[in-house]
Amino acid sequence: MTMDQNTATPSSTPLVEQDLPVLLQIPGHFGETPFYLTKSMLGGQEIEIAGGEISDKVGKPVAAPHTHEVPEIYLLLSPEPGGAVIEVNADGELYELTSPATMLIPTGTVHHFVTKKAVPGSYCLGILLTGDKSVAVG
Amino acid sequence: MTMDQNTATPSSTPLVEQDLPVLLQIPGHFGETPFYLTKSMLGGQEIEIAGGEISDKVGKPVAAPHTHEVPEIYLLLSPEPGGAVIEVNADGELYELTSPATMLIPTGTVHHFVTKKAVPGSYCLGILLTGDKSVAVG
Numbered sequence: 001m002t003m004d005q006n007t008a009t010p011s012s013t014p015l016v017e018q019d020l021p022v023l024l025q026i027p028g029h030f031g032e033t034p035f036y037l038t039k040s041m042l043g044g045q046e047i048e049i050a051g052g053e054i055s056d057k058v059g060k061p062v063a064a065p066h067t068h069e070v071p072e073i074y075l076l077l078s079p080e081p082g083g084a085v086i087e088v089n090a091d092g093e094l095y096e097l098t099s100p101a102t103m104l105i106p107t108g109t110v111h112h113f114v115t116k117k118a119v120p121g122s123y124c125l126g127i128l129l130t131g132d133k134s135v136a137v138g
Numbered sequence: 139m140t141m142d143q144n145t146a147t148p149s150s151t152p153l154v155e156q157d158l159p160v161l162l163q164i165p166g167h168f169g170e171t172p173f174y175l176t177k178s179m180l181g182g183q184e185i186e187i188a189g190g191e192i193s194d195k196v197g198k199p200v201a202a203p204h205t206h207e208v209p210e211i212y213l214l215l216s217p218e219p220g221g222a223v224i225e226v227n228a229d230g231e232l233y234e235l236t237s238p239a240t241m242l243i244p245t246g247t248v249h250h251f252v253t254k255k256a257v258p259g260s261y262c263l264g265i266l267l268t269g270d271k272s273v274a275v276g
Contacts, residue, residue, distance in 0.1 A: 010209065010270070012244050014228040020238040036213060042242040045211065046267060047185060049240070053217050053259070071148065073183065075174060079191050079259050090152040100158040102187070104180040106150050121191070121217055121259020129184060131269065132148070 011043035021052065028066020028112070039130060046131020054084065054124050057115040065089065065110045070132050072105040074113070075125040084122035088113040107132070149181035159190065166204020166250070177268060184269020192222065192262050195253040203227065203250045208270050210243040212251070213263040222260035226251040245270070 021034030037049040076099045078084040084099035090111045097103055099122060105111050113124070159172030175187040214237045216222040222237035228249045235241055237260065243249050251262070 010244065011242060014226075014231070014233060014244065014247060014249075015242040016233055016235060017240045018236065020240065036215075036238055037211065037240050042211065042240060045209070045242070046270065047211070047265065049213060049265075053215075055217075071183075073175065073180065073185070075187060077174075077191075077261060079193075088152075093152070095152060095154055097154060098156065100174055102155045102158065102175050102180060104149060104153040104183065106148065106152065109152060111152075123215060123261065127185065127187075127265070132184065 015042045017041045024050075026050075029063040031062070033062070036125075046129070048128040048130050049125055050128070051125040052123060053120075054086075054115045054118045054122050055120045058118055059114065059116075061112055061114045063112045065112045067108050067110055068105070068128060069107060071107050071129045072111075073127045073129065074101075074103040074105065075127060076101045076103075076123070077125075078119055078122040080119070083117075083119040084115070084124070085117040086113045086115050086124060153180045155179045162188075164188075167201040169200070171200070174263075184267070186266040186268055187263055188266070189263040190261060191258075192224075192253045192256045192260050193258045196256055197252065197254075199250055199252045201250045203248045205246050205248055206243070206266060207245060209245050209267045210249075211265045211267065212239075212241040212243065213265060214239045214241075214261070215263075216257055216260040218257070221255075221257040222253070222262070223255040224251045224253050224262060 023032035033050050034052045035050045078099040088095045090109050161170035171188050172190045173188045216237040224235050226233045228247050
């Protein structure tokens with residue numbers, strides 16, 4: 001294995017981020033989006049993590065249909081199985097996810113979701129695979 | 139950018155995993171560990187996601203000190219800020235994380251954590267960066 005794909009030296013010591021989330025404006029989202037990990041944190045990692053608790057988001061989409069230049073993984077969690085349900089629209093197809101669930105949103109897929117049910121302590125996270133090497137850029 | 143690092147063709151269609159978590163035995167962990175994403179899911183992605191809700195884990199470590207061959211990112215969440223506190227031991231150094239927080243556990247770091255406080259709806263996730271290209275293997 002060669003090392004020539006690396007643009008940064010990985011940290012060999014543990015790093016902590018505490019002043020979270022940071023609020024960022026990203027295309028398609030109605031308001032600022034909470035991020036728990038961005039490319040500038042923890043020494044520069046190959047994922048970004050956005051989202052949060054959704055029990056106050058039932059019936060209230062947080063974003064209009066939008067795309068990303070990298071794959072995204074949705075992670076839907078709740079304290080007990082079935083505690084959260086979201087309806088994802090991906091390129092016009094509807095997918096109902098019941099917690100716990102994960103979903104791959106491939107690069108370029110037009111997507112958004114609506115929360116249908118969410119008990120307190122339910123989360124929907126979007127993990128952006130910013131280090132994905134399969135993306136043909138430029 | 140060349141494509142020659144890819145070992146799999148990325149899925150161009152959305153994929154969903156619903157029968158979660160899967161329980162896996164991993165070195166150092168006392169019991170089976172819940173996984174929400176493994177390398178065999180969603181077409182084969184560059185991360186794995188383990189962990190879960192921790193409100194019943196206060197004072198009960200889920201693992202003995204152990205290492206991984208890839209970097210790991212801890213993500214600590216709770217419905218309200220400060221709802222969860224964990225103490226991470228990483229190569230003998232103690233780090234107290236208060237939710238929301240993230241932490242990088244570099245490859246090879248001897249680590250484990252103990253939950254100090256966790257209101258219902260608190261989660262500690264371990265995201266394994268299995269696609270990390272900085273790891274010198276073999």
